[in-house]
Amino acid sequence: MTRLIHCVKLDKEAEGLEQPPFPGPKGQEIYEKISKQAWQEWLSRQTMLINEYKLASYDPKSRAFLAEERDKFLFHGNEVRPEGYVPPSQ
Secondary structure, X not given: OXXXXXXXXXXXXXXXOXXXXXXXHHHXXXXXXXXXXXXXXXXXXXXXXXXXXXXXXXXXXXXXXXXXXXXXXXXXXXXXXXXXXXXXXX
């Protein structure tokens, strides 16, 4: 059965995640407040950030940066793109 939540990112009722995306309180908060659609949008944004800024997953500074950007994107409506970003052509 589909779990519906009020997604704070999309500001509407939407299908929720099947489980927290990662352990801990922040993963639980995302599970409770962020829809599948909004999470997929974040994953696309995260990929773009990793590529544009050439981030390394093992670097603590990169991980902290992505966590901060994730919170801005999901909970505070930050839609700013890196300077000089050109989206891929369709």
